[in-house]
Amino acid sequence: MGLLSKLRNTLGGGDRVADDVQAEMQFHLEQTAADLMASGMTRTEAQREARRRFGAVTRLQDEARDADMIAWLEGWLRDLRLAARSLRRRPGMTLTAVASLAIGLGATAAIFTIVDAVLLKPLPLPEPDRLMVIREFRNGQQSGGNPQRLKDWATMIPAFQATTGFYEETLIRRGARGPEKVNVLRTFGQFLGVLGVPPAEGRPFTTAEEMQGAPVAVLSHRFWSTRLNADPAILGKTLALNSATLTVIGVLPPSVQYPEELEVITPATPEMQKTQRRAGFLAGLSRLKPGVTLAEAQGQVSTVAAALAAQYPDTDKNRSARLMPFIEDQVEDARPALLLLLATVVSVLLIACVNVSGLLLARGAERSRESSIRVSLGAGRGSLIRLQLAESLLLALMGGTLGITLALVGVDALKALLPAGTLHRLETAAVDARVVGFMAAMVVLSALVAGLAPALKLSRVQLSAGRVSKTRNSRHLRTALVVGQVMLSTVLVVGSALLARSLFEMKSAPLGFIPQRLTIVEIDFPWDTEKVRLEQFTQQALDAFRAIPGVSAASVTDRLPTQGGSQSGPILVVGRTLTPELSERSVSMRGASPEYLATIGATLKSGQWLTPRGANGPREAIVNETLARLYFPDGRVLGSEIAFQRGGKAVPYRIVGIMADLRQSLTNREPAPEAFLPMSDVYWPMLRFALRSESTSLARPVREAVAQFSPDTIIDKISTMDAELEKAASSPSVITYLLSGFAGVALLLAAIGLFGIIAGEVAERTKEIGIRLALGAAPGRVQMEVLRRGLIVASVGLAAGLLATLGTSQLLESMLYGVTSRDGLSLVATVGVLLVVAAFASWIPARRASRVDPTVALRSE
Amino acid sequence: MASGRADSLQGALSLLVLKTLAFGEMHGYAITQHIQRASQEALRVEEGSLYPALHRMEQTGWIASQWKLTETNRRARFYSLTEEGRRQLEAEEQNWARLTTAVAQVLAWS
Numbered sequence: 001m002g003l004l005s006k007l008r009n010t011l012g013g014g015d016r017v018a019d020d021v022q023a024e025m026q027f028h029l030e031q032t033a034a035d036l037m038a039s040g041m042t043r044t045e046a047q048r049e050a051r052r053r054f055g056a057v058t059r060l061q062d063e064a065r066d067a068d069m070i071a072w073l074e075g076w077l078r079d080l081r082l083a084a085r086s087l088r089r090r091p092g093m094t095l096t097a098v099a100s101l102a103i104g105l106g107a108t109a110a111i112f113t114i115v116d117a118v119l120l121k122p123l124p125l126p127e128p129d130r131l132m133v134i135r136e137f138r139n140g141q142q143s144g145g146n147p148q149r150l151k152d153w154a155t156m157i158p159a160f161q162a163t164t165g166f167y168e169e170t171l172i173r174r175g176a177r178g179p180e181k182v183n184v185l186r187t188f189g190q191f192l193g194v195l196g197v198p199p200a201e202g203r204p205f206t207t208a209e210e211m212q213g214a215p216v217a218v219l220s221h222r223f224w225s226t227r228l229n230a231d232p233a234i235l236g237k238t239l240a241l242n243s244a245t246l247t248v249i250g251v252l253p254p255s256v257q258y259p260e261e262l263e264v265i266t267p268a269t270p271e272m273q274k275t276q277r278r279a280g281f282l283a284g285l286s287r288l289k290p291g292v293t294l295a296e297a298q299g300q301v302s303t304v305a306a307a308l309a310a311q312y313p314d315t316d317k318n319r320s321a322r323l324m325p326f327i328e329d330q331v332e333d334a335r336p337a338l339l340l341l342l343a344t345v346v347s348v349l350l351i352a353c354v355n356v357s358g359l360l361l362a363r364g365a366e367r368s369r370e371s372s373i374r375v376s377l378g379a380g381r382g383s384l385i386r387l388q389l390a391e392s393l394l395l396a397l398m399g400g401t402l403g404i405t406l407a408l409v410g411v412d413a414l415k416a417l418l419p420a421g422t423l424h425r426l427e428t429a430a431v432d433a434r435v436v437g438f439m440a441a442m443v444v445l446s447a448l449v450a451g452l453a454p455a456l457k458l459s460r461v462q463l464s465a466g467r468v469s470k471t472r473n474s475r476h477l478r479t480a481l482v483v484g485q486v487m488l489s490t491v492l493v494v495g496s497a498l499l500a501r502s503l504f505e506m507k508s509a510p511l512g513f514i515p516q517r518l519t520i521v522e523i524d525f526p527w528d529t530e531k532v533r534l535e536q537f538t539q540q541a542l543d544a545f546r547a548i549p550g551v552s553a554a555s556v557t558d559r560l561p562t563q564g565g566s567q568s569g570p571i572l573v574v575g576r577t578l579t580p581e582l583s584e585r586s587v588s589m590r591g592a593s594p595e596y597l598a599t600i601g602a603t604l605k606s607g608q609w610l611t612p613r614g615a616n617g618p619r620e621a622i623v624n625e626t627l628a629r630l631y632f633p634d635g636r637v638l639g640s641e642i643a644f645q646r647g648g649k650a651v652p653y654r655i656v657g658i659m660a661d662l663r664q665s666l667t668n669r670e671p672a673p674e675a676f677l678p679m680s681d682v683y684w685p686m687l688r689f690a691l692r693s694e695s696t697s698l699a700r701p702v703r704e705a706v707a708q709f710s711p712d713t714i715i716d717k718i719s720t721m722d723a724e725l726e727k728a729a730s731s732p733s734v735i736t737y738l739l740s741g742f743a744g745v746a747l748l749l750a751a752i753g754l755f756g757i758i759a760g761e762v763a764e765r766t767k768e769i770g771i772r773l774a775l776g777a778a779p780g781r782v783q784m785e786v787l788r789r790g791l792i793v794a795s796v797g798l799a800a801g802l803l804a805t806l807g808t809s810q811l812l813e814s815m816l817y818g819v820t821s822r823d824g825l826s827l828v829a830t831v832g833v834l835l836v837v838a839a840f841a842s843w844i845p846a847r848r849a850s851r852v853d854p855t856v857a858l859r860s861e
Numbered sequence: 862m863a864s865g866r867a868d869s870l871q872g873a874l875s876l877l878v879l880k881t882l883a884f885g886e887m888h889g890y891a892i893t894q895h896i897q898r899a900s901q902e903a904l905r906v907e908e909g910s911l912y913p914a915l916h917r918m919e920q921t922g923w924i925a926s927q928w929k930l931t932e933t934n935r936r937a938r939f940y941s942l943t944e945e946g947r948r949q950l951e952a953e954e955q956n957w958a959r960l961t962t963a964v965a966q967v968l969a970w971s
Contacts, residue, residue: 020938023938024889024912024937024938025908025912027888027889027890027935027936027937027938028889028890028908030935031888031890078902078905082902082903085901085903763970766970767970
C-alpha cells in the first residue's frame, strides 16, 4: 500500500490524492455538523460551526477562528473546565492561591467601597460639577466671606449663574417635649438656586425673600420626618426658634442633606443682610453657568477681586478668592489618607498575585510535559497560554468571590472603626453594583498579572517541545518575583513604621495641661444671647459645679485646648512697631475665668495667673511662650502691654504671666501665639466648663446641678478630656492600624513567596546536599548556606524597596507629625523586621536541608 | 538524548491513534471522538494534526485505509491497524510507560 500510494503520487496522480483528502475532510465536516444538529443547531449553523472547528490547518485560519466570539468563549469554557479539574487535583496549592487572592481582593474591595462612597460617587445634586466653593484668603490666610462682597460677586462675575453665602447657627425650639436644638442655615443670595434643587413640597424662596431676609423657612427632609413627625400639613405652619417665628414654605427632597447637619434653611435676618464689609463669617458657594470652565471662572474671580480691592482698599485689599469644585472641597482632608489606603491594598493585591504566579510556576516541570503533549496533538501556542490564563482566572474568580464576602464584613467594620463625622458620606458606603463591577475588573487584572509569568514561560517551553527540565530558567523568574514582593512590602512597612512613629510623637508630645480627671461640660447659647445673661449663667453654673462633692475646681473658657483656635486677629505691642510679618500675623485670643489655667493644670513659666478683676482694675493677660518668644525677642515680657483690635480701636492689656504652650490641635504641630484674657472681656456664647475632680463620672450631678437653676438649658456635651483626646487621635490611629495591618499581610505573603523558592531550591538540590553530607560536610554549614541564599534574595528586595521609599514617603509627609519621611529609626526598624522575617522564612528550608538523609537522597541515583 | 525524548513525546499522537485503532476499524472523525471521550475531554485532537498524522502512519505502514460505507450509508475512509502497527503500538506503549515513570520520579523529588 505504502509503495503504491507513493507511486501514484509521483506519477501525477496528485489530483486523485487531493480528491481523496477532499472527500475525507468533507465526511469529517458532515459528521461534526450532524452531531451539532443532534444537539439542537440548525443545519446552516451546524455547517458553519463544523467548518470553523475543523480549523487550524494554517495560522491564518487559526487567527480567523480566534476572532470569532462564540468560538472564543467556547474555548474559554472548555479551558476553564480543564483548569477546574487540574486545580482540584492540587488542593494545597489551590487553597493557598485562593486565600492569598481573597485577602488581596477583599481588602481592595473594602477600601474601594469607602473610597467610592466618599470620593468618587457624584453628589445627589443636579450637575454637581458646576458647583464651586468660593474660598477667600486674606494675606494668604483663609478667611470668611462677607454678604456685601458676595453680592458684588453675584452681579460682577458673568460665569456665576447663582451665588450664595451662608453660616450655620444653633437655635432653640420650644416644642411639646421641652426645648430642643435646631441647626439653622442662614443664607444670603440664592442658596437653593446654587444647589439647583427645588423643594419636594412647597415652593423655593422668592428673590425678594432672599434679599430682604424674610422670616420664611425650608426644612430638610430629615428634620421634617423625624422632628415634625412628617406632618403632611406643615406648609404655612410656623416654627418658633429663639425669639424668631418662621413660616414653613417648603421641604427639601431626602437626597439633599447639605450641610450634613442641616435642619432648617432661612434667609439671614434683615440686620445680618446689612452686615458691614469688614466682617467675614460666610461660606461661599456658587453655581457656574453651563459650559463655563473652572479656569475661565477663576480668571473672572481674580479680576473682580482686584477691582474690589481698588474700590474698597480698607476692607478688600490683600484679599483673593479661589474656586474649588464642591466635591473636592468636601473631601479635601480625607483624600490623602484614603488614597494612601487604596494604594496600600492594591500593593497587597499585587504581592498576592505574584505569590500565585510563583505557585503556578513551581509546577512548571509538570506543566511543560503536559504542554508538550498538547503541542504534539496540534495545540497552538495561543491555546496553551489560554489554558494557563484560564487557570489563574479561575483562581482569581474564587478569590474574588471570597473577597467580596470579606469586603461585606470589612466595610461594616471600617464604618464602625472610622471616627463618625470625619468622612463625608461614609455612611452611604456599601458593597453595590459599582463595587462588584470594580471587583470584576480587578479579578481579570489579577488573573492576568498572576498568569502572565507562567504563561510566558509556557510559550517558551513549547519552542523546545518536550524538554522536561527547565527548572533553572523558572528559578530565575521566581527569584525575580520574590525580590519584587520583598520590595513592595518594604515600602509598605516603611510607610506604616513612619505613621506609627508619627502617632507616637503625636500622643507623647507635651499637651501643656493635665488631661486626667478633667471633666468638660459644653453648653452652647445662641449668638444673640446677651452678655449679661451669659455671665449670670456662668456664675450660677460655676457655683453649682463647685458644690458637687469631689469637684476640687471649676472654671470656664471659650475654647478648650486641642479643639482648635477660636477668635483670633493681629495684635499690637504698645510702644513698639512690629515687623510687617508679625503685624499681620494672627494671635489666638481666649477668654477664661481666673482659675481656668490652674484648673486644667497649665504650666506657669513666670509671673502669675489672672486674678479676678474689679470694676475698674487694670486689664491683664497671660501669653504663651510662643507669643513671648516671637513678639518679645528682648525677653522683657512681663509688664509689657499688648493691644487687640476691638471694634476699630486698640484695647491694651498688661502681660502678667507667661505659660507653657497649650496644644491647640492634636494633629497640627505648628506652635501658635496665644493670649488669655478674662472671660468677662470676651463675647463668646459657646461656654466650655472644665472641672477638676476625683471621679470622672460627673454627668449626672452636672445635669442635676444645671437643671436646678436653669431647667431650660440644654447641655451639649459632658465628657472627659481623656476621652476627647482619644477621639481626636482616632482618625490617625485607625489609619495607622489599618496600614500596619496591610503591611503585615504584605510581609506575610512575601515571606511565603520567599519560603517557596528557597524550599524549592533545597528540594531540587536534595541529592547534591545528600552527597556533600555523606562526604562529611557539616550540617551547620549547609544550613548557613541555604539561610544565606534566602537573606541575599531578601536583601536585594529590601535594598530596592528602600530606594523606592525615597520617592513614595514624600507622599506621606503631609500626614506625619513630628517625624520626617526620612526618619532613620523607621528605616532601621524596617530593615530589622524584614531581615528577621526573611531569616525565619529561609530558616525552615535551611533546617530541612541540614537534615537530609544521605542514604535516602542517594537512592534515587 | 534530548531529541529521543522529544520524539517520544511527539509520538504521543501516533500512540493515541494506534491505541484507538486497536479496538477496531474507525474513520478519522470517530478517532477524534474516541480520544476526546476517553480522556474526559482533556485531550482534543486538532484535525489539522490528525489527518497529516494518519497519512504519515499509513505511508509508514502502521495502518491501512479503505473506503467503506458507514451505518448511515455514507462513504468514509476507514483506518485499521496493520501487523506492523500492532508491534509499533506495543513498543510505544512500553516507551511511554518508561517515560512517565521517569518523569514521575523526577517530580516526586519536589
